[in-house]
Amino acid sequence: MALLDVGVMFVAVAVAGALANRLGQSVIPFYIVTGMLLGEYVLGRLALPAIGTAYVPETEFISLGAELGIVFLLFFLGLEFNLDRLLARRGPIGTAGTIDLANFGVGLVLGWLVFGAFLPAFLVAGIVYISSSAVITKSLIDLGWIANDEAEPMLGTLVYEDLFIAVYLSVASALVLGGGDVAAAAVDVGIALGFIAGLFAVVRFGTPLFDRLVATDNREFVALRSVAAVVFVAGAALALGVSEAVAAFFVGMAFAPTDRAHTIETILEPVRDLFAAVFFFWIGLVTDPALFADVAAFVALAVVVTTPPKVVTGYLAGRAFDLDVRRSTRVGLGMTTRGEFSLIIATVAVSGANAGSFDPALAGTINAFAVGYVLVMAVLGTTLMGYSAPFESVATSWLDRGEADGSGASG
Amino acid sequence: MTITESDLPGVGKKFEIELGDGEEMIVVIHNTGKREVFRRSDPEADSEKAFEFSDDLARTIGSIIEGAHFQPVEPDTQETTLPGGVLLEWYELPPGSPLVGETLASADIGNRTGLAVVAIQRGDEVLDSPGAETTLREGDTLIGVGTRENCEAFEEILTE
Numbered sequence: 001m002a003l004l005d006v007g008v009m010f011v012a013v014a015v016a017g018a019l020a021n022r023l024g025q026s027v028i029p030f031y032i033v034t035g036m037l038l039g040e041y042v043l044g045r046l047a048l049p050a051i052g053t054a055y056v057p058e059t060e061f062i063s064l065g066a067e068l069g070i071v072f073l074l075f076f077l078g079l080e081f082n083l084d085r086l087l088a089r090r091g092p093i094g095t096a097g098t099i100d101l102a103n104f105g106v107g108l109v110l111g112w113l114v115f116g117a118f119l120p121a122f123l124v125a126g127i128v129y130i131s132s133s134a135v136i137t138k139s140l141i142d143l144g145w146i147a148n149d150e151a152e153p154m155l156g157t158l159v160y161e162d163l164f165i166a167v168y169l170s171v172a173s174a175l176v177l178g179g180g181d182v183a184a185a186a187v188d189v190g191i192a193l194g195f196i197a198g199l200f201a202v203v204r205f206g207t208p209l210f211d212r213l214v215a216t217d218n219r220e221f222v223a224l225r226s227v228a229a230v231v232f233v234a235g236a237a238l239a240l241g242v243s244e245a246v247a248a249f250f251v252g253m254a255f256a257p258t259d260r261a262h263t264i265e266t267i268l269e270p271v272r273d274l275f276a277a278v279f280f281f282w283i284g285l286v287t288d289p290a291l292f293a294d295v296a297a298f299v300a301l302a303v304v305v306t307t308p309p310k311v312v313t314g315y316l317a318g319r320a321f322d323l324d325v326r327r328s329t330r331v332g333l334g335m336t337t338r339g340e341f342s343l344i345i346a347t348v349a350v351s352g353a354n355a356g357s358f359d360p361a362l363a364g365t366i367n368a369f370a371v372g373y374v375l376v377m378a379v380l381g382t383t384l385m386g387y388s389a390p391f392e393s394v395a396t397s398w399l400d401r402g403e404a405d406g407s408g409a410s411g
Numbered sequence: 412m413t414i415t416e417s418d419l420p421g422v423g424k425k426f427e428i429e430l431g432d433g434e435e436m437i438v439v440i441h442n443t444g445k446r447e448v449f450r451r452s453d454p455e456a457d458s459e460k461a462f463e464f465s466d467d468l469a470r471t472i473g474s475i476i477e478g479a480h481f482q483p484v485e486p487d488t489q490e491t492t493l494p495g496g497v498l499l500e501w502y503e504l505p506p507g508s509p510l511v512g513e514t515l516a517s518a519d520i521g522n523r524t525g526l527a528v529v530a531i532q533r534g535d536e537v538l539d540s541p542g543a544e545t546t547l548r549e550g551d552t553l554i555g556v557g558t559r560e561n562c563e564a565f566e567e568i569l570t571e
Contacts, residue, residue: 080421080442137421146422147437147449147458155420265442324455 005056012038013277024142026135026382028280028339029375035284042289062282069279070344071234071248072272077133077162078252079261086159096153096317097160100335104129106309114298119175120362123349126172127370128306130165132339133158134276135378139334139385150330153321157314157335165341166249170196172345173243176352188241195242199250207257214260222260223267229255245344276340283343283371286350291368299372307380310336315395329395333388337381338374346370493556500526500562502553508569516543523568525561530554 012034020030035056036042044055056062086093107128111121136154140146170192178188213229214222230251237247255261292299314335318328349366352358384391415427423441430436437449437458444466449458464472491499504511510518520528530539532552538545547553555565 077421082418082420085418085420133421141422141441144449144458144460146419146439147425147447147451147460151419151422151425152417155422159420262442266444269443 002059002061005059006061008038008056009035009062009278009281013281017277024382024386026132026138026337026339026378027277028132028135029378031277031280032284032287032343032371032375035281036287036289037284039285039287041287056285058282058285062278062285065275065278066282066347067244067279068231069272069275069277069282070245070347071230072268072275073134073279073340073344074166074245074248075230075252076265076268076272078249078254079256079265081159081162081249081253082256083253086163089156092153092321093156093160095320096157097164099316099320100157100161100313101129101164102313103306103309106306110302110305114301115362120366122175123172123345123366124302124369126165126168126345127342127366127373128302128338130161130338130341130345131158131310131335132337132341132378132381133162135337135339135382136334139337139382143385145330145334145385148327149321149323150318150327150334153317153323153328153331154314154334156321157317157331161341162249166246167193167196169243169345169348170246172348173246174241176348176358177241177355178357192242195237195240196246196250199247203250203254206254210254211258211260214255214258214264219263219267222263223271226255226260226264226268227271243348280340280343283347283367287368287371288364291364292372295365295369295372298369299376302369302373303376303380307336307377325396325399326392329392330385330388333384333391334381336377336384338377342370342374342377496558497556498559498562500555500557500565501532502555502565502569504547504549504551504553505570506549508549509571510547510569511549513547514543515541515545515547518547518568520555520565520568524557524564526555526557526565528553528555 013031016030016034017027020027038056040055040057042055048054104125107125108121110128111124112118114124115121136158140151140154145151171189174188174192175185178185210229213225216222216225230248233251234244234248238244255264311332314332315328317335318331323331346367346369349358349363353360353363413429417425417427419425419439421442423439423443426438426440428436428438433453435451435454437451439447439449441447446462446464446466446469447460448462448464450461451458493499510520515528520526528541530537530553531541531545531547532538532554533548533550555562557565
């Protein structure tokens with residue numbers, strides 16, 4: 001029956017993906033909703049004629065596939081992360097990314113007001129801070145903005161966020177898995193940061209080793225060896241109590257300067273997409289929509305409170321890259337999209353609950369909040385990008401003082 | 412000619428080529444190998460997508476634009492090799508050639524060089540299988556068949 005479950009999952013996800021494409025929306029919310037509908041909390045509660053109850057259970061394959069999805073998403077992030085390039089553009093990217101960090105502060109305050117404790121506030125801050133690389137990049141390509149000047153500040157800010165989230169995830173995992181004790185957590189965070197420093201050293205000096213590992217023209221071996229490296233290191237990290245996502249990110253970074261980086265991307269892209277879809281489906285599967293009633297007000301509050309700051313910081317990021325008002329407005333609208341990383345942060349709470357070091361009820365609430373928030377923000381962000389024209393006109397008429405003569409930034 | 416290259420993290424590379432008058436062509440090369448070509452009429456305008464190619468197609472189109480894909484070949488002497496190492500050659504009679512004014516019989520090309528003259532191109536008309544009494548004129552193009560030695564021998568009596 002497990003094979004049938006997986007078959008049903010892929011059929012449903014494929015249909016959902018086609019539907020999302022038809023509607024011009026991101027696939028991510030559709031995959032999540034599909035998982036929710038087919039899971040025990042919706043389909044499992046219906047009495048179906050003739051077969052009684054039937055739903056897709058959270059089999060080991062699906063939860064493991066979801067984990068692989070996280071690993072491959074972060075691996076690709078590292079693979080496309082070029083430290084030298086980042087340093088070459090560090091001026092504007094640094095400015096834009098640092099302004100963007102204000103959103104983390106907004107999330108911290110919001111989380112503290114709702115939960116009244118540091119750890120959940122810290123998780124909420126991450127969830128509302130990080131924009132979605134996957135959805136924003138795809139929207140840029142779909143709208144043709146990729147060829148415009150607004151692409152650079154958006155992608156640059158995302159790179160900065162990715163680096164921040166790598167450090168953040170390892171700290172968050174250590175805090176959640178270390179229980180509530182501050183002294184113990186301090187040790188765990190120290191270990192996590194030490195592990196990151198070690199990985200960073202491997203990335204900095206281990207490139208020749210990784211280069212040799214994949215120095216073959218046989219595509220099968222390139223695929224096997226790169227998957228072996230990333231899954232093994234991620235698994236080992238998890239066994240040591242360190243975030244597997246962060247480990248995968250650094251393995252990707254180690255492969256980035258090798259001659260085969262492009263080949264690895266080409267070969268493994270379908271693998272990433274497949275397991276990422278399983279991850280989004282799984283998120284829906286383990287989310288009880290009944291919890292939405294409890295978090296609906298919180299989600300609504302978060303949407304209202306966190307959207308405007310993201311627009312403003314995005315706008316300022318555009319200005320840091322010398323863009324005119326209209327294009328900076330686009331940057332602001334686009335950056336509001338949240339997606340895969342907010343969900344990955346939510347899984348930290350869930351895995352903490354599974355490990356017994358985090359309150360399960362709180363983990364369920366945070367997960368339901370993250371899913372609800374991402375469902376709204378992914379659709380909202382994609383829609384804002386698609387219908388940006390009226391916002392651009394308003395912003396231009398309000399803010400374009402002395403720039404109407406066309407002396408705005410060019411090229 | 413200004414060409415700006417920039418990285419698009421997670422997407423690929425972008426090239427902006429200035430075409431003059433503020434017009435720009437923008438080429439996005441995706442990591443997947445896909446190419447997108449955009450046109451921007453002026454720096455303030457939005458890019459309008461014009462084309463999208465696969466990797467293979469983009470390379471072919473690129474070589475066509477470069478002029479490398481189709482090259483009208485203009486070799487110094489036109490020759491076509493027939494099976495068995497026999498050549499089909501075109502020779503224009505230059506001014507002052509000793510053959511001008513001779514007939515095919517008096518020039519005795521076949522016996523002297525071994526080259527068989529199979530046709531003569533004169534202006535717009537072609538005399539195929541020209542008779543022995545045909546007089547050769549300046550500017551005629553003789554089309555001959557023979558081995559490389561025959562051809563070399565003929566080239567000597569053509570200009571000596």
